[in-house]
Amino acid sequence: MERKSIAIEDTWDLSRIYANKQEFYTDLEKAKDLLSSLLQQKDSFLENDDQFLKFHQDETMLSRYIQKLHCFAHLHCDVEPNNQEYQTMYATILSFYDQVTSSLDFYTVMMIENSDKVAQYLEDEKLEDYRYSLQEVLRQKKHVLSQELETIVSKTSSISDISSQVFDALRLDYDPVHVDGKEKVLNSATLTEFLKNKDPKVRKEAYHNFFKEYKKFENVYAATLSGVMKKDAFYADVKNFEGPLEASLFDDNVPTSLFFKILEKANVQYRPLFHRYNALKKKILNLDTMYNYDLNIPLVQYQTKKYTIDECFDIILDVVQIFGEDYVNIIKKAREERWIDYYPHAGKRIGAYSSGCYDTNPYILMNFIGDYNSLSTMIHELGHSAHSYLSCHHQSPVNCDYRIFVAEVASTVNETLLINYMLDHASSEKEKAYFLYELLENCVGLIFRQPMYADFEHILHTWAKEGKPMSSQMITDLYYTKNAEYYGPEITMDEYVGYSCYYIPHFYYNYYVYKYTLGMTVALAIVSRLLNGDEKQKEAYLNFLKSGGSKDPVDLLKDALVNPLEDQLYDDAFHYFETILNEFEKIILDMSSTL
Template sequence: MERLDVPVNETWDLTLIYKNKDEFFEDEKRAQSLLSSLRERKDCFTKSKEDFHTFYEDYVTLSRLLSEMYEYAHLNTDVEPGNQDYQLLLSHILTLFDQFENNLDFMNVEIIKNKEAIEKYLEDNSFDLYRYQIKQILREEKHMLSQEMETLLSKMSPIANTGEQIFDALRLEYEDVIVDGERKTLNSATLNEFLKNPSQEVRKQAYEQFYKEYKRYENVFALTLADCMKKDAFYADVRHFNDPLDYSLWDDDVPRELFYKILDKANKDYRPLFHRYNKLKKELLKLDTLYNYDLFTPLVKPSVKRYSIDECFNIILDVTSVFGEEYTDIIKKARDERWIDYHPTKGKATGAYSAGCYDTKPYILTNFIGDYDSLSTLIHELGHSCHTYLSCKYQDPANSDYRIFVAEVASTVNETLLINHMISHAKSDEEKAYFLYEFLENCVGLIFRQPMYAQFEDTLHQWAKDHIPMNASKITSLYDKINKEYYGEDVTNNQYVGHSCFYIPHFYYNYYVYKYTLGMTVALAIVSRILNHDSQQVEQYLSFLKSGGSMSPIDLLKKAGVDPLDDKIYDDAFHYFEHLLNMFEEIMKRGEKDVKE
């Protein structure tokens, strides 16, 4: 579909940010002026309480301008990548971000150097809005380097991320897959559809032809991945952290024990549940050998029900009504004020996301095709957008931006409420089994598979820290071994399983995947209480959404009524998975019995 063919009311309205590019460039001039002014105050901005307050206020204003400009440029280029005017705007703001980082690299150094005076300033009520954020800078004291070193690291930033950039730039080509005598295109977008094909031969063909390309370029991917690990180890070392994990967790402001608690629960305590699920898959698929490429084969007949955009919103408003009128009004605004760009069009970015800042709407990009996944994706992204909207409404600009660590909670709560709604409203065992299966697969991806990924990347980071040489054979052998342990004896690894690690984008980032597990675990705890009509839980959850980034992630989650350091949260989540598995197994075995009779 061409973008011009899409009804205007089903595209987002970015004129709510800037009416035209002239307004964008006016803000660029303001930003350049503010940046120059801040840079000129390098040697005097901490000399008095008033000077420091004015400086930090201007710094926040500049950050807001840059965020607003970036959202306008990148949102436009994501739907019209061929528009060179938008590409120019994106180039301008990315250049400005580099200038911002390079020219203000002195700020944190000077604040920490004058810590005693700054702490005195913070006692004044005029700093109420900025106190938490400035204290976050002060806690960096033992990891802050000299001005010269900070400047050097700042200048290294564009080349430090080369590994991640190479991964993003690599575009592989794959042999076509033969399905019923016809040649079908294989790429990252079609792979999952092939893996759901009823024919095991088609699944095998797609899997092997896809991942053999990663084996073909295994040395390139191994060097790229190892480079990302070494970069993280380097920064951890020069900033005086014990290892890359501590360095990553420092930014999230969470304790080390949380990471390993998540891994231990999934990788040790409750792994038998995952093995049981895979054994059930093997039985239901009636396969003598269940290969890893068979794991995505649907165990139940996919739903053919289609949903219009209006029907999706009716369901979503019904599901989220538990949060009250203020929450559902935000969802209505999203529709009425055109925050959402719905349809897949030529050149448009794939997937879905919610993006926005303090001075924009929390826009949503999605590729809506009217199936259940489209409905689920829409309520997921609306969870993010409602979180952002409430954070910006109830917090000042300095405290509205919540960390990525807690970002998946709101979206996963919405998704989990939706699937429970669909299960409870199912009109037949077949329909109920479909939604149970969807829920189980979602849980598997988040509370089992992501901790496996986390275990893998933690080992690679430790190798980098300890200067252990890494090559393709060593990396892929590790991944193959972890998969065998994780999936259990009922799953047989294909020869390319080890090389599939090179395809996963998050391995080229710094310790991200465990956050998905936390989001799902917390969401299951919150939803189970809501479904049990715990009115206090709803109030606590809404308070969490309204708190933005005004406190540490752990304190934010406690405000939501869940303590991520408490074993009970994880035990409840995995027991809930077991409850779903019991329900699903009972329905499926009852269906098999009915067929035999």
């Protein structure tokens, strides 16, 4: 499908950001003028509270321009990658952002050097809006270097991401998979479908043909992955952190104990539940030997209906009624104001995301094909967009951006509410079993698999910190061992399992994956209370969505009545998984006995 053949109402309306390229470049010039003004204020912005306020107001406005310009350019490029006008805009704003970063590298050092004066300024009510964000700057005191060293470190940013850039640039070609005697194209989009095939030869061929390519280039991937780990270890050391983990948690002001709590719960205390689930799969599928690539075979053969976009919105609006009229109206606005670019077409970026800033709508990119996954993806991304919308409408530009640490909560709450809705509206035991299975698989991916990833990533970071070599064999042997422990004794590891670590982009995100587990555990707690009619939880959750980044993430979650530092939150999540597993096992075994 070509983009020009898609109905205009099914594409996003980016003219609400800029109606034409002239508006884009006009704002770019305004941003450049603001940068010049900020540089002129370098030696005076700390002289008194009025100049201090003026500097930060200008800096906030500059940030708003940059975010708006970047949003416009990258959204266009993601749907029209061959349009060189948009590519030029995108390259221009990225180049300008690098210029801003290097030009303002004096800021943090000067703030720290004058921390007593800054603290005094922050007592003034007219600076109340900036209080939290500037206190966060002062919190960096232990980790800020001299101006000369900070300048040197900032100049390394363009080369420090080379490993990640190489990973993103690598494009592999895979041998085809043979299905019913016909060659089928294998790529990252089709792999999962092949792994669901009933024919074990198809599953094995797909898995081998895919990951043998990663083995072929194993030394390249080992170099890129170890390069990322070494980069993180280098910056942690230079900035006086105990290690990469502490450095990665610093911005969120999260104790390392929370990270290890998640790993302990998932990888030790409750892992037998996951092993039990895998044993059930093996029993239902009646396999003497079950390989890791067999785990995608659907346990419930049920064809869900196809949905139109309007039907998806009808269901989603029903689901989110639980939040009240204001939230419902946000979802309606998304459709009416064309926040969403729905359909796949040639050149469009794969996957889905929600993206926007204070001065734009929270736009959503999708690749809608009308199946249940499309419906689930839509409500997931609308969760992100509603969170962004509420934050931007209830917080100032300074405090509207919420951290990645809490970013998956709103989307996962929506997705979990949807599955519960589908369960409530199931018309047969088979349909109910299908959605229970979907819920189990969703839980597995977030509360079991991500902590395994996090454990693997932490070990690699530790190796980098200690200066240990990281050959491909060391990396893949470790990943093979971690997967064997993760899946349990009922599952046999394929020879290519170790090389599958090279396929996972999250290992390039610096301790990101554990946050998925946090999002899911928090979401399960919130959803269970909402469905039980807990009005106090509803009010606290909606206030959380409106809070943006006005507090530390842990404090925001505490205000939402879900304290991530308490064991009970995780215990409840894993017990919920056990309850769903018990219900699913009963239904699926009863269904099997009647066949």
